[in-house]
Structure formats: structure tokens, C-alpha cells
Amino acid sequence: MIKENYRVIGVMSGTSLDGVDLAEIEFNLKNQKWSYKITKSETVSYSPEWVIKLKEAMNYSEAELIQLNENYTDLLGELIKSFIEKNEISNLDAVCSHGHTILHQPQNGFTLQIGNLPKIAKIINEKVVCDFRVQDVQLGGQGAPLVPIGDRILFSEFDYCLNLGGFSNVSFEENGNRVAFDISPVNTVLNFYANKLGLDYDDKGTNARSGKLNLDLLNELNALEYYKKPFPKSLGFEFVKEVVFPLIEKHSIKVEDKMHTFTEHIAVQTNLALNKKQGKMLITGGGAYNDFLIERMQFHLPKIEIIIPDNNTLEFKEALIFALLGVLKLRNEINVLSSVTGAKSDHSSGIIYKY
Structure with missing residues (x-):
């Protein structure tokens, strides 16, 4: 048994x-x-x-x-x-x-x-x-994202589950299927520029908030080919290194302006990624502590109720869900959804x- x-x-x-x-x-x-x-x-x-x-x-x-x-x-x-x-x-x-x-x-x-x-x-x-x-x-x-089956099993009361880590990824139900994909880079870029200011990370998005929006850079970021692709799709650090950093570095603007503009870019792409712009959205990952980023998301998604959970769930949600994937594997039960990854089968x- x-x-x-x-x-x-x-x-x-x-x-x-x-x-x-x-x-x-x-x-x-x-x-x-x-x-x-x-x-x-x-x-x-x-x-x-x-x-x-x-x-x-x-x-x-x-x-x-x-x-x-x-x-x-x-x-x-x-x-x-x-x-x-x-x-x-x-x-x-x-x-x-x-x-x-x-x-x-x-x-x-x-x-x-x-x-x-x-x-x-x-x-x-x-x-x-x-x-x-x-x-x-x-x-x-x-091969990614793998977290969505955990979202479906453990967090079904939310319309959207958004994780803001090195990259952002979202999962939600659409036509009876769980769909999920990587939206954009997040902390892989923001932390890189925080490092240039001598910081490990930009606490609460304070430095990004102090910068100015550069519309040319924002438009170029939003025009990247990845955002036009249909899901399933996923990102790796190669994309940041080979595509995002060279694009940002073409602009001779202050580091804070780069951070401000990239934060706006994340918020814009999050809005574009959601199928119905309303309901409840659970946000986890280190980016949930970035007050400026959360404010910009709320600005672009006024009908979404953003919910940031207790610290344990916020910080350890991915460890939690990989633990669940392991338990499902021990039970020889499905732990990866083909509707999410594009594989031949669950x-x-x-x-x-x-x-």
C-alpha cells in the first residue's frame, strides 16, 4: 500500500x-x-x-x-x-x-x-x-518549468502562480490544461547591475526606483524575439549573456537607469504574459521583496490581487515543489506535465x- x-x-x-x-x-x-x-x-x-x-x-x-x-x-x-x-x-x-x-x-x-x-x-x-x-x-x-504541477496540486486557489527568481516564470490553467513558461530574466540582470554598484542585490528596488526610464532601451528589450514565441518556452543564462547584456550595454546611461528600465520591462512582460488580467496571483521568489518591481506590476495589472505569502513559502517554494516532485516519483506518479514543457507525454x- x-x-x-x-x-x-x-x-x-x-x-x-x-x-x-x-x-x-x-x-x-x-x-x-x-x-x-x-x-x-x-x-x-x-x-x-x-x-x-x-x-x-x-x-x-x-x-x-x-x-x-x-x-x-x-x-x-x-x-x-x-x-x-x-x-x-x-x-x-x-x-x-x-x-x-x-x-x-x-x-x-x-x-x-x-x-x-x-x-x-x-x-x-x-x-x-x-x-x-x-x-x-x-x-x-x-525540461522547464517543472514547478507548475506543484502549483496545480498545492496552490490551486490562485489564478496565477508567479515566481520571481533569476528568471520569472508563471503558471495558470487554460482550457483545462496547466500552462507555464518563463516570462523574462529578473534577478540575473538586476543583481548584475546591483553588483556594479557594489551591492549584492538592490534592496527593495531602491536604486532602480532612483533611476530614470529610458524609452529606447525599453522598446528594444520589449521587441526581443523570445517574447513573440508561443509557449512552451524557457530561458537559460545563455540568453542573458548573449542577448540581454549586449543590448543593454549599447546604451551609455547610468546603472540606475538601466535597472529602472529593466524593472519596467519585467512588469510590462508580466502583464503581456497573463491570459486574463484579473484574479489572484501568488508571487514567490527573491523578487517578491523588490517593492519597486511589485509596484510596477500592480500598475500594469490593476485588476490582479497580488498576494505575497509567508516567508517560508515565499523563499522556499521551489525547494518545496521539488520535494513534491520527488514524492510523486517515489509513488511512480506523473510529476511533469507535457502541456507545460511540450514533451510527447506526461x-x-x-x-x-x-x-
Whole structure:
């Protein structure tokens, strides 16, 4: 008989390079409805050396990537092991880990998340469910976004679920299907320019707010080819590096003006991405703390009720949902929706390692 209660750890590292999110989560299935409780959580920041490695890794040779994967799996395994020991966590059903995306090229049938080598299970001495994206790409899908099935299962009371991380992604129901896609870069760009001001990030969007809107730059950003594509579609850091940064850098304007204009761009694209401009929208991810960005979104979406949840859900929603994907994989149930990724069929994705 399949269980109805699970204790797992969800692990997520996002493109904004804030660090590794770890959350102990209890799931309960009652009357065919899942509920969750985040009992312990922590974000472990990367060392400056690891931030540089992860930023530069997309340019690594194959041999360098293989070594990086080995080293990162060791790092991630030790972080998870430390989290378990520090919080005296026991009786786990699994650790469900996303790893860290280095290369994401679904158009070439390729995606790479490091930190998903078999030895991770032995390092932490627990069953591990990981590597959730590869199978979807092999089935012709984008391998992203994977969070929407969690939105449907855990957050069905919202019309839209918007995550503002390194990139923004949204999910919603349309004609009986869950659809989802990446909207635009967010913190991959805003943090880059905050770094130029000597800051890790732009607290509450204060520096962006102080800048001026540059209409030429805004119009060029909004005209990018990606925004005209139909979904399913997804973004990787390659897009930011090869397309967005060169476009912004053509403009000799103040850093604050670039940040202000890009914030407006995010808000405009969010408005364009939503099918019905009304209802309730749950916003999570680090960008939810950016007051200026939220204000600009509200300006463009006056009939949307924006809801920012409790801090645990806000900060650890992706770790929470990858934990759910892991539980569904343990149950051999569908955890990736083809309506979202464009794969040939819905499927149960991920690899299970036993220690």
C-alpha cells in the first residue's frame, strides 16, 4: 500500500546564485488532496569562489564540467548532510534535489544540472531523488518549468502562480490544461547591475526606483524575439549573456537607469504574459521583496490581487515543489506535465539513488 505521509528534504539552487535552499517538509495526502508543512529551512550562501565557478561554468570544456560536477556533488552532499545533522532530522523518506543548472539548451536536446551524481546518496546516507529535467528533454520537452504541477496540486486557489527568481516564470490553467513558461530574466540582470554598484542585490528596488526610464532601451528589450514565441518556452543564462547584456550595454546611461528600465520591462512582460488580467496571483521568489518591481506590476495589472505569502513559502517554494516532485516519483506518479514543457507525454521524471 502506498503511503499517505512523507517526510522529505527539498533542495534547490537557482540561477540567481543566492545559495542552496534546503527545507524539511512533511506532506500529507487526505481525500486525494495534498497538504504540506515546512518544518525547518535554511539558505546556505555560496562562497565567492563557488559563485565565480558557477557563473563561468557555461564556458567550461567537457573535462572541466565533469570535474565541476564531481566537486559540486561533494559540496551539495556535505551541505545536505550538515543540514540533517544540525537539525537532528531522522526518518526521512528521501532527499529530493534539483542540483544546479549549468547548461540549458532544450533546442539541442541537452540540459545539465550538476550535483546529481550517484555518490550524493552515499555522502548523505539517504535515498535521493534528483535529475528531474533530463528525461523531459529526451521526450522532446523544454525540461522547464517543472514547478507548475506543484502549483496545480498545492496552490490551486490562485489564478496565477508567479515566481520571481533569476528568471520569472508563471503558471495558470487554460482550457483545462496547466500552462507555464518563463516570462523574462529578473534577478540575473538586476543583481548584475546591483553588483556594479557594489551591492549584492538592490534592496527593495531602491536604486532602480532612483533611476530614470529610458524609452529606447525599453522598446528594444520589449521587441526581443523570445517574447513573440508561443509557449512552451524557457530561458537559460545563455540568453542573458548573449542577448540581454549586449543590448543593454549599447546604451551609455547610468546603472540606475538601466535597472529602472529593466524593472519596467519585467512588469510590462508580466502583464503581456497573463491570459486574463484579473484574479489572484501568488508571487514567490527573491523578487517578491523588490517593492519597486511589485509596484510596477500592480500598475500594469490593476485588476490582479497580488498576494505575497509567508516567508517560508515565499523563499522556499521551489525547494518545496521539488520535494513534491520527488514524492510523486517515489509513488511512480506523473510529476511533469507535457502541456507545460511540450514533451510527447506526461511522465514521472527523476532518478532514484539508494545509499
